Amino acid sequence: MRLRNFAAVATVAVVLVATAACSSGGGTGGTAGGKTLTYWASNQGTSIANDKEVLAPVLADFKKKTGIDVKLEVVGWNNLQTRINTAVTSGVGPDVVNIGNTWAPYLSATGAFLPYDSANMTAIGGKDKFVPTALATGGEAGKTVTSVPLYGLAYGLYYNKKMFSEAGLTPPTTWEEMVSDAKKLTNASTGVYGMGLEAGSYTENVHFAFITAEQNGASLFNGTKPDFTSTGVVSGVKRYIDLMQTDKVVNPSNAQYTNGTEASADFAKGKVAMIVNQDNADALLTSNGMTSSAYGVVPIPSPTGGKNVSSGIQGINLSVFKNTKNKDAALQFVKYMTSASTQGILGKPYASIPVLKGVTPTFTDDAAIAKTFSDVYNNRSRPYPLVPLEGAFETNVGNALNGMFATIATKGTVSIADVKTAMQAAQDKTNAAG
Amino acid sequence: MRESAGMKTFRIVTVTVLSVFVVVPLYVMITSAVKPLGDVQGQFTWWPSNFTLQPFVDIWKTVPLGSYFVNSLIVSTAASVLSVIVAIFASYAVSRWRFRGRGAFTTTILSTQMFPGVLFLLPLYLIFININQTFGIQLVGSRLGLVITYLTFTLPFSVWMLSGYFDNIPRELDEAAKVDGASAMVTLFRVVLPVARPGVIAVLVYSFMTAWGEVLFASVLTTESSRTLAVGLGEYSTEVNVYWNQIMAASLVVSVPIVVGFLLLQRNFVAGLSAGAVK
């Protein structure tokens, strides 16, 4: 047998097996035609299975009212951004997607999302139903928004009531008080610290670079250009990392806390007296054995003379892909998800602050906590930079802060000049992304 | 033949050191899987103070582990079997025939191993989408797409490795078979393959494990219904908590069939040895 025959036989054998594999390989339908929408939801609940349970009745109700079938896929956070980016790049993705609202400006700049112009905005119920500051997070500054708020979240300072009353302390109202309280509550020999931070998580760190800069009245962007090295920004970052470095109220081991849950677990176990977290922390604290009555929440305090900012406008926004073949159905779905009744239903399981005007918060039964967070969300929050480079800013500044905490934890020191150098490097990298 | 004392010492030291290196992480996995979440997050202890099997119950509820497992099994099996079949033909051709472009073929195969996977991802995704739009074959989000992707990963190395094994098999065997009137196919299946069995199995194991463990492409190219374990296990780390004990429990559960498969194959390995003796 010659080589050619051999090759022919080989090819046939391969094709046969390949066909067998094809028939066994399952596929999922596309988004084409019919009244079926594909919806990517980010993980909000205690697990992906939990998310599906929470959303199933809502989607069923939507189908009953409109006849539109929604195919839900809950995407974990570790994959979400890569999935969205590939979808944006290829132009093939779901019809509707929910995104972290800080991604809204850069995703808007890609032009992959449907702008909510006046016609589209009317189709989802008009812009007047939204809290204006929340709606402002929907895209680039001064342009038509491409996402609308879905779930609102805000930061607060959680404190352990028992530890505070035993030490004769009241919750802090200024940054200085927070530090001095934390010092009193710190006892490194027993492993108890005044504060816990997710100091190895770049997303958490970048939020605090933003909050401290805003408290100092500094802005991270000059127009659409990054400006990370101004005195206000640098001293803000320094103040934040000094919680571990000079104030020593944060256990250096927190530099290795990366997934957003470890500091809260420490808090629940009484190993730290205060943490900063968003209003949806209750589920996490409960799962670690802390009852809701054991903690209180106050706004993250500003330094004396600083601006009253204690959170960015956190949350999840809802966008429609421009390439959708079911634009009308997609808009109907957005309208339904941002309606007062759906917001009321989802507010509780997801601990989200209402993004609509005049809707009563359902995320907690504790009136004081509800009031604190509503106050923070409505009065003490600023939107993250509404510029296309926001994504690059988060990664580069966040990682710069990770590095500083790592240096401190491994017995190095970070001076104000070091902060400036690191922020300059982050700025160069951010510029390169544009 | 008797074994020298030096050899024996070497063997004992090697086996001990490597066993410890291998076993400690496995031991940590096993004990963490039977601790409640609170204990797992706390200070490490050798013995679980509060023994529980609850994680093994919870894993099925937190994540659709069963369907991920089936997906992984189908994808990895299809990819590895296809890879081995293609590799057997291709490497036999490379090893036994001097055809034009042989050198170029080998070089191309090699160069594919150098391209960083990260750069592959986006173009591959776009090509899959174009294939879908042109031919209507759904590749993104389907198991077939993953099988093809993994084939492209494993095939070059499989071909290369296997042709190495084939080269080591004396050509006299082929010649003898030819004299007896056997065709090339018969020679390959009756004479060469039995001898090369350990190599074939090694390649099979390699292809299977590559597909089994790959994370990056699987995370982008799959949807919920076609997601594989390698990605799915990440879902125990959620927005609210990292279920360490469930991660460990799930890892153990999904590893058991694979380890059993290895056990069966390694018998085969030994059988391959005796069968491989030149008669």
Add this chain to the structure above:
Amino acid sequence: MVLELFIHVAPMVVGIWMSFIKLTQLYIANWSAAPFLGFGNYSVALDFNAAQGSSLLRSFFTTCIFTIFVVGISWVLGMAAAVALQRSFWGRGFLRTLFLIPYAVPMYAGIIAWKFMFQQQTGAINFILSSLHLVGPDTKPFWLIGSNALVSVIVVAIWRMWPFAFLMLMAGLQSVSEDLYEASALDGARPFRQWRSITLPSLGQVNTVLLLVMFLWTFNDFNTPFILFGGNQPPAGDLISMHIYNASFVNLSFGFGSAMSVLLLLFLLIVTGIYLFITNRRSKDA
């Protein structure tokens, strides 16, 4: 085979084309509008005085160190185990399976178990070290941040890689005839000499291939740092594939990421070329 080549070559061509255009977030949804940069992305990558270039260079050296240790130690361990298990003895089958377990455990599971063990306060590594009195209770080292991160990622990569070396070398050893050992033993050869004069030469072909692919895989290893550090990789553990991934998928500079990938490809091509040239010549000399 044609399809296979197509699936390989087409993405490569697209990838190389991407490296010449300014494919940033503003253009990813509309490629044709992206401006052509020529070698612009490359000059940024190779300008080692600026932030981008210097961090690429650092990442490159980190990866070199990583690769040398991982490949070297994995090969030694794999070889040691293959030789130790070459002769039949009680429990050999069990050990053979045991040694392959790190390879059989899903990659995510194995690496996440290590991550768990590397926790500073509660992890098993520091627990073991302090119970052996190698570190004091107050000086527990960090493994996932700071300079130790490189050690951690090397250890984990070895844990995953060496069983593969073991598997391949073991398979290679099967073709070495027992008679050779018998003969040399009669000549009074000691085990180490036997290893050098019989085992190593018979594994020549397998070794050439094995070392090369281990080198290529380790250099391009993405899964290990990605899972171990979870996207928060410290500078000491900034391996090149993670570096490119971050530039491409996080900073969305796909053009720049592609340019770095092409540079990496060129480097690996050159190294492989030299390696094959040397090994070929040596095998011809022999």
